[in-house]
Amino acid sequence: MCGIAGILCYDPSRSPDRDLIEAMNRAMLHRGPDDGGIYLDGPVALGNRRLSIIDLAAGHQPVDNEDGTIWITYNGETYNYADLREELLAKGHRFKTSGDTEVIVHLYEEMGERCVERLRGMFAFALWDKRRARLLLARDRLGIKPLYYYRGGEFLAFASEIRALLALPTIQPRLNRRALHDYLSFQYTVAPQTMFEGVQKLEPGHLLVANGAETRQERYWRLDYSRKLPLSEEACIEEFHDRFVAVTRSHLVGEVPLGVMLSGGLDSTAVAAVVSELVGQVKTFSVAFADDGEGYDERRYARLAARHFATDHHEIAMTRQDFVRGLRDYIWSMEEPMADPSSVPLYAVSRLASDHVTIVLSGEGSDELLGGYSSASDFRGVARARWFRKIPAPVRRGLLEPLNAGLLRSSRIRRHLDLADRPLSHYLQLVPTYMGGNVFSEEGKRQLYGPRMREDGWPRSEAVAVDAYRQAASFEFVDQLLSVYTTQWLPDDLLLKADKMTMAHSLELRVPFLDHTFVEFAASLPVRLKIRMNGRRNLITKYALRRAFQGKIPREIIERPKRGFPVPLQRLLREDLRSMARDLLGSRLVRESGLFDPQQVQALLQLSEGAGIREYLQLWRLLVFCIWLDLFKVTP
Known part of the structure; x- marks a missing residue:
């Protein structure tokens, strides 16, 4: 496991400054305390911090092929590397190491970009093909390992962590306000966005290929739920x-x-x-809260x-005070606001x-x-949709639609009436289910926003989930959710x-x-x-x-039912985090940011013991974001 970093100058006559790639490496020392390495060649610089797992003595990175025309910096584990190595040895490839990183170099020689299709494991890597002056970035199929990149006017930079990109003086920590808009709905930032303007995630199962200033992305893997096993x-x-x-x-x-x-x-x-x-x-290792009862x-x-x-x-x-003491360290390590307690x-x-x-x-x-995560309520909604479809169309349109529009005014009935005229497979496009939802409505966000956020006029955040359900519409209902x-x-x-x-x-x-x-x-x-x-x-x-x-x-x-890790969040916000929340959310930094309406923020801070969990989750999301804004000195 490692941290990777690199810079590609668009102009082939220019070379990255060695001090810059060294600064990027230093920013990720925790990802690789055992070893560090740098490769510089013409317009490219590759960096690596190594946590030694396999081939402890000889696994130094970056790694090259036999003639030094292909170099790689790699983060992850390739679990089928030994089998691949035997195949490549049989084809005449010569190895200097016994680990998994060099296997990818030789596999690229055989297959080019398609080498990723043979890898089983978790990975993010950058490979420099000197002959073609081409940089290849790749991320594993499920997104187990992160990979970020930034496209500037004169260069492309990438790294395992955002802080390595921020080590470059030309990349300033500026807020991506669209990401904030979506974060309030989901509790995390949705790829390819990050909360830093200009910094993006390479999405899972994707490649990015750069030839100078020209880049292209390609999705090399997509999970298919349509083929079912014909087994008992x-x-x-x-x-x-x-x-x-x-x-x-x-x-x-x-x-x-x-x-x-x-x-x-x-x-x-x-x-x-x-x-x-x-x-x-x-x-084995476990953790729990010790002072809030068996729950x-x-x-x-x-x-x-x-x-x-x-x-x-x-x-x-853990005690609640441990949680409070660890909160800022967590957000600093997370690099982006994520409201997952x-x-x-x-x-x-x-x-x-x-x-x-x-x-x-x-x-x-x-x-x-x-x-x-499924519950019976997921299926009750579909059952109601099936019932509505059985009502004759003239009755739906001539009786129920006018009745609902004029008297009942139920958004749920309206959705089911709309769905009755569409395939049932579209149910989740009209009633999208997604994790982290039901905390901030779009109207609730608009009320919370200050002038800087209101001026942007963002679309509904759930459109991201709706688009994902549209792509999964050919699958069964449960498989769409999954x-x-x-x-x-x-x-x-x-x-x-x-x-x-x-x-x-x-x-x-x-x-x-x-x-x-x-x-x-x-x-x-x-x-x-x-x-x-x-x-x-x-x-x-x-x-x-x-x-x-x-x-x-x-x-x-x-026989245990599913339960998420229990955190006494309401009590934390009422008691242990109360002064932190009041001081930070009422601070000059937040007031002058123009992101939030001060009166709405104060209303959240005045939560009573009888407030519902939704209001506490709203306050929690806001607090996590504002701690991040303060820690990373982000320009709103």
Whole structure:
């Protein structure tokens, strides 16, 4: 695992300043404390900070081919590198190292840009082809590893972290106001945007190719839910188990100690079960709030799993004051505002794990693959839409539409009447479901905005989700939901915070559920093996996973309903964060930014104990943003 950085001057007669690439490297020291390297050649500079995992002695980067015409700086792990290396040796390629990075160089010699199609793993890399004067940037299919870039008037710069780009004096921290508009709806910034004007994310499963000032992007992978396995239920469950064991085994490669993040939930316990079976006793790590009652302390489930698999278990008990003390460190490490309160405990447990291991595995991704977020209410809306479609068109148009327009004035009835004239597969385009929603309405945002935000007239943020559902319209209802969760929420929230929180402590996180071959297999499962009705009002989520590990992990964990990491956010905002919120949101910085209406901000600060969770989440999103604005000295 590493941090990568680089600069490409558009003018081939110009060369990047060595001091600049060194500054970019220094900004990412935490991503690679073991080694650093730089390559300069004509218009290009490549930088690398290395966290040594494989080939500890000889894995220095950047790495080149036999004649020095192709160079790479690489972040990630390629789990099938050994097989690829054997293929390339058989074709006559000569290797100087035994790690995975050099494999990509020689694979590029064979396949060009299409080399990414052969890689299994998590990665972000930059490859310089000296003969063609071409720079290739690539990011893994699911977005496990981040990659940012900036296109200036005279150069292209890229890095694993935004702070490395900000090390360049020509890139100033200016606010991307459109990203703020969408952040208030989603709680994160949606790719390719970042909260910094001009800085963009390379999206998952994409390449960027630059020849001088000319660039093009290409999507090389898209998840297809339309092809379903023609197997019996029992055969699917057996295949599920065997494939998950195989991908987890592949994720154990390395020459350093490893462990498992163990929350006590189904996903992390399944990972711990397989790792324990494959390697024997493994170190496990968990975190919880200790002073807010059992509702916020789920360590008993983690302890149950740890005892069951005889792990070497370590845990940390957070207090609300620990949360307050860690909040600014979390936002600094995150680099952008992300209003996901579970990130602060993740930051703390990552620090704990880094004292014992260099690699941790987690259960990230299972919910997005197998419907872990679904509830019966998702299906009730579709059922109502089917009912409306059964009403004869003359009755809908001649009776119900006028009745609703003149008397009822129900937006829900209006949506169902509109949908009745369209294919049922368009339901989620009219009623888009997305994580982080239902906090700020568009009208609520307009009321909150100050003059600087009001002048822009942004479109509705949910249009991003609607467009994603439009692209997934050919899939079944459940698979449409999973497709959007996998392409938006997963890379832009879960995986980004997981990377930043772990790498802040020089800890490599691996996610076996998100091996792309397993992801493709999960997409091919019939919907009934992901979500199954259990009576009229209840669902069994992640059905295949529960069946595959029945009898292998404790029943109490198998039967646990899905629950996100519990954070006492309302109490934190009422008590422990109250003075911080009042001082910062009422500060001159926020008042003079012109971003928010001071009266609306003050109204949020006056929340009473009886206020609803929505109002507290609004205050939380605003607080996280304003801390970020202050920390990074961003120009509004």
